[in-house]
Amino acid sequence: MATTAEYGLGEHMFPRGWFMVGTSEDATTVPKAVRFFGEDMVLYRGESGRVFLVEAYCPHMGTHLANNSTSYVITDKEHVEGDNIRCPYHGWRFGPDGQCNDIPYSPAPPPKKACLKNWQVEEKAGCIWMWHDEEGGEPEYDLPNFEMYDQPHWVNWEIDVLGELDCHPQEVVDNMVDKGHLGPVHGSMDMVLFENVFDDHCIRQILTAGHKTLAGSGGEPMTNDTWYTGPGILQSVMIGEFPSHMLIAHTPVDDGRITVWHALMVKVANQTPTEEDVAMARGYQQASLAAFSQDFEIWANKRPCLNPMMVKGDGPFDKLRIWYRQFFNPRARAGEFQKRANGKYVSRGTINDPWDQVA
Numbered sequence: 631m632a633t634t635a636e637y638g639l640g641e642h643m644f645p646r647g648w649f650m651v652g653t654s655e656d657a658t659t660v661p662k663a664v665r666f667f668g669e670d671m672v673l674y675r676g677e678s679g680r681v682f683l684v685e686a687y688c689p690h691m692g693t694h695l696a697n698n699s700t701s702y703v704i705t706d707k708e709h710v711e712g713d714n715i716r717c718p719y720h721g722w723r724f725g726p727d728g729q730c731n732d733i734p735y736s737p738a739p740p741p742k743k744a745c746l747k748n749w750q751v752e753e754k755a756g757c758i759w760m761w762h763d764e765e766g767g768e769p770e771y772d773l774p775n776f777e778m779y780d781q782p783h784w785v786n787w788e789i790d791v792l793g794e795l796d797c798h799p800q801e802v803v804d805n806m807v808d809k810g811h812l813g814p815v816h817g818s819m820d821m822v823l824f825e826n827v828f829d830d831h832c833i834r835q836i837l838t839a840g841h842k843t844l845a846g847s848g849g850e851p852m853t854n855d856t857w858y859t860g861p862g863i864l865q866s867v868m869i870g871e872f873p874s875h876m877l878i879a880h881t882p883v884d885d886g887r888i889t890v891w892h893a894l895m896v897k898v899a900n901q902t903p904t905e906e907d908v909a910m911a912r913g914y915q916q917a918s919l920a921a922f923s924q925d926f927e928i929w930a931n932k933r934p935c936l937n938p939m940m941v942k943g944d945g946p947f948d949k950l951r952i953w954y955r956q957f958f959n960p961r962a963r964a965g966e967f968q969k970r971a972n973g974k975y976v977s978r979g980t981i982n983d984p985w986d987q988v989a
């Protein structure tokens with residue numbers, strides 16, 4: 631693996647944006663240790679149902695707030711009270727704002743600096759998301775809506791947890807413009823169109839191609855519309871007999887290391903999906919996961935690529951890497967990188983390549 635500095639991405643080690651930090655099932659009243667952006671954190675659900683993400687170590691004497699099973703704070707079920715979390719060591723209790731609001735044995739009010747760092751989280755579409763910003767600013771764009779989740783005709787996704795990957799997220803994001811791998815890795819054939827649109831914090835890929843195994847009956851090419859909202863959330867819509875909506879989320883754990891999730895929702899004819907619909911949707915999700923695993927295996931074993939060796943017919947890796955830098959630099963500079971990347975790029979070498987036709 632290589633680091634953000636080695637890729638020359640910018641001033642910040644970690645990107646700014648909305649990122650997945652777990653599934654809804656990960657957040658319970660039993661606090662869970664997690665690690666993202668080089669920090670140990672604790673994820674828990676308060677008794678109100680709200681989800682919180684706080685730093686893992688108690689400001690009093692550094693105890694880990696989640697990793698304990700034997701203290702009476704845990705066994706007497708005082709770990710989470712209301713929306714507060716209590717430290718297993720001396721029982722200091724911290725509120726939803728991170729501020730210590732109870733020291734069971736001290737007559738003095740808790741000191742102001744007894745405060746846990748905490749992050750803005752949202753729960754949506756069965757996932758927990760956090761806003762990460764090394765400058766500490768408010769979100770500069772909205773978390774996607776995932777509007778078909780819980781809607782009639784849609785089978786909700788079940789999240790596949792792919793786990794940690796020893797790979798800088800740059801290599802994963804590169805995939806958006808990587809026209810050349812689609813045939814060898816995924817079995818795409820007879821590519822009709824490969825187009826990328828960079829639009830401020832978003833990048834889109836439109837792919838129309840046949841497929842060795844997936845393409846619709848009759849060999850009709852299918853169109854995939856795939857986009858990133860910010861640096862860590864990819865969605866893809868595949869139009870076919872059963873329209874589907876895919877999620878791939880990746881979040882830095884440490885510099886050059888990420889956690890990855892995958893999921894797929896499928897649209898069915900019945901307003902309320904039947905058991906058969908659900909089984910079919912799970913089959914689709916398996917096939918989608920298998921396709922994603924083809925990328926995952928490459929990433930898990932490759933050496934870092936600090937500078938792609940580009941040839942005619944490759945997608946716009948150079949633009950992609952400029953686009954990605956907006957998230958690693960102060961937000962005041964984001965516009966600079968957006969201006970350099972924004973626009974539409976149609977890659978060469980498709981079966982009706984407009985340039986080859988002109989030539």
Ligand code: FES
Pocket residue numbers: 688689690691692693717718719720721722
């Ligand atoms: S270390 Fe947490 S209360 Fe003392």
Ligand SMILES: [Fe+2]
Pocket residue numbers: 805811815816925
């Ligand atoms: Fe891929």
